[in-house]
Amino acid sequence: MEIFEIVTYFVLLLLITTAVRVVTTSNVIHAAISLVFTLALTSVLFLLLSTEFVALVLVLVYIGAVIVLFLFGIMITRAPLGKNAELDNDKNKKLGAAIAGSIFFLFSYILVNGFDGEVVITSGSSTELLGEILLSRFVFPFELVSFILLAALIGGITLARKDEALIDEDQV
Amino acid sequence: MTEVLIKVGLLAGAALTGAITFTIMDVKGASWMQRRPGPLHVGLRGFIFPVAEILKFIQKEDIIPTEVDRPVFKWAPAYVMVSCVALFAVVPLSPTLVVADLELGVFFALAISSLGTIGVLTAGWSSANKYSLMGGLRAAGQLIAYELPLILAVVGVVIQAETMSLVGIVEKQIEWGVPFVVGGQIVGFLIFMVAATAEMMRVPFDMPIGESELTMGFMTEYSGIRFLIFYISEYMNMFILCAIASTLFLGGYHVPLLPTEWVNFYGPIVLLTKTAILGFILVAIRWSQPRFREDQLQNLAWKILIPASLVNILVTAIMKVGF
Numbered sequence: 001m002e003i004f005e006i007v008t009y010f011v012l013l014l015l016i017t018t019a020v021r022v023v024t025t026s027n028v029i030h031a032a033i034s035l036v037f038t039l040a041l042t043s044v045l046f047l048l049l050s051t052e053f054v055a056l057v058l059v060l061v062y063i064g065a066v067i068v069l070f071l072f073g074i075m076i077t078r079a080p081l082g083k084n085a086e087l088d089n090d091k092n093k094k095l096g097a098a099i100a101g102s103i104f105f106l107f108s109y110i111l112v113n114g115f116d117g118e119v120v121i122t123s124g125s126s127t128e129l130l131g132e133i134l135l136s137r138f139v140f141p142f143e144l145v146s147f148i149l150l151a152a153l154i155g156g157i158t159l160a161r162k163d164e165a166l167i168d169e170d171q172v
Numbered sequence: 173m174t175e176v177l178i179k180v181g182l183l184a185g186a187a188l189t190g191a192i193t194f195t196i197m198d199v200k201g202a203s204w205m206q207r208r209p210g211p212l213h214v215g216l217r218g219f220i221f222p223v224a225e226i227l228k229f230i231q232k233e234d235i236i237p238t239e240v241d242r243p244v245f246k247w248a249p250a251y252v253m254v255s256c257v258a259l260f261a262v263v264p265l266s267p268t269l270v271v272a273d274l275e276l277g278v279f280f281a282l283a284i285s286s287l288g289t290i291g292v293l294t295a296g297w298s299s300a301n302k303y304s305l306m307g308g309l310r311a312a313g314q315l316i317a318y319e320l321p322l323i324l325a326v327v328g329v330v331i332q333a334e335t336m337s338l339v340g341i342v343e344k345q346i347e348w349g350v351p352f353v354v355g356g357q358i359v360g361f362l363i364f365m366v367a368a369t370a371e372m373m374r375v376p377f378d379m380p381i382g383e384s385e386l387t388m389g390f391m392t393e394y395s396g397i398r399f400l401i402f403y404i405s406e407y408m409n410m411f412i413l414c415a416i417a418s419t420l421f422l423g424g425y426h427v428p429l430l431p432t433e434w435v436n437f438y439g440p441i442v443l444l445t446k447t448a449i450l451g452f453i454l455v456a457i458r459w460s461q462p463r464f465r466e467d468q469l470q471n472l473a474w475k476i477l478i479p480a481s482l483v484n485i486l487v488t489a490i491m492k493v494g495f
Contacts, residue, residue, distance in 0.1 A: 027241075029241065029244060029294065029297060029298070030243075030244070033244065033290075033294065036290060052274070052275065052276050053276060053279070056276055056279050056280055056283045057283075059283040059284070059286070059287070060279070060282060060283035060286060063286065063287060063290070064283060064286025064287065064289065064319065065286070065316070065319075067290065068286075068289050068290065068293065068312060068315070068316060069316070071290070071293045071294070071297070071312065072293070072309070072312045072313070072316070074297075075293070075296070075297050075305065075308060075309055075312070076309065127275065127276060
């Protein structure tokens with residue numbers, strides 16, 4: 001058990017280091033790469049909690065898709081290398097710290113109070129259980145979330161699209 | 173701990189061997205199809221050519237241009253390499269000869285394979301070169317577009333096999349009698365192979381490299397060992413995706429009519445033969461087809477492959493519930 005705990009604390013330490021680096025660096029690509037490591041380490045934490053499915057979803061969706069889209073966007077809009085001075089926002093540092101701190105205390109209070117070290121899953125694989133719960137007890141919220149995502153998707157396309165340009169096929 | 177290290181070592185070795193084999197196959201295919209005498213006659217009928225190639229790249233100076241973003245530039249090949257090697261962990265050569273038979277094997281493979289994109293993108297951006305940036309952008313657009321049909325094509329197999337473990341999927345095909353490609357997943361197989369070719373960035377999907385217009389795409393500024401890593405990774409990726417395709421769709425380490433109790437002996441040979449056949453098809457396509465235009469490439473992914481794979485999932489699900 002001891003080695004397991006040592007590994008966990010080591011991962012947590014690395015996680016905090018990389019997470020801090022995401023917000024302190026003034027190079028936007030370095031921030032994105034630090035975010036990759038933050039997410040990868042979070043995924044390792046989920047693995048240590050033996051929830052393989054969540055860990056892999058984190059890798060597939062966040063690292064594989066979201067970060068790649070981040071990088072894609074950065075490369076299109078900010079191709080020059082180097083530091084971006086406007087990434088630092090000194091005025092709101094105190095406000096940011098206050099908000100981050102309160103969110104941290106709120107989450108830890110809810111988690112500690114709500115579960116209190118209780119083992120929720122006792123038998124069967126967590127993946128099977130997750131699938132069953134998602135499609136039985138939580139089927140309505142699940143469908144609702146996909147509906148909201150669809151709405152966001154359509155909204156995004158409507159905002160980004162210029163119809164005049166698309167009608168004229170030669171300009172595409 | 174020692175066991176893990178041995179397994180990692182074996183993984184790296186197997187990945188490298190597979191990649192070198194596919195390199196030989198590629199250059200030999202090229203020389204055979206296009207009458208290039210070098211790889212056919214020089215040095216043991218061309219078979220030691222990859223050794224010469226690797227030695228050449230290791231000897232060369234690893235040039236890092238002054239203007240690049242050094243840490244990002246230096247580490248970009250590592251992401252590509254790691255994603256390729258890690259993929260080998262889940263492919264079963266026989267029911268017992270597998271590094272890790274994960275319950276979520278297929279899902280693991282898909283998640284890990286998406287890591288390589290980050291290496292390609294950061295390589296393109298950090299090179300401080302317009303060709304590299306263009307190559308990186310093209311690569312990103314292509315990899316995002318083709319990851320979707322790749323994942324959706326596999327969903328059909330998962331529905332039919334009722335498991336995500338790669339060993340489980342092969343066992344299901346043995347139980348079924350015929351491989352899934354015959355038993356209803358032919359469309360899925362075709363979509364998977366097209367999307368996998370795009371993920372490997374090989375002809376006809378080599379717009380990100382496009383040597384005639386972009387020099388070497390996102391690899392333009394790389395030289396020496398770092399270039400070698402990108403170069404070898406392409407073949408590793410090709411080998412592993414062919415192996416995964418054989419496992420998912422072609423029955424993996426088993427062929428019908430062979431006795432299942434001997435599977436541990438003939439398993440690796442059968443799987444590697446299937447992989448080599450798929451690899452040969454890719455080589456033949458590479459040396460005989462022209463490159464897609466960027467808009468054709470995007471249209472193929474978004475307007476044909478993704479709808480087709482969604483229909484494939486729908487039909488598979490209906491068949492599964494109906495019969």
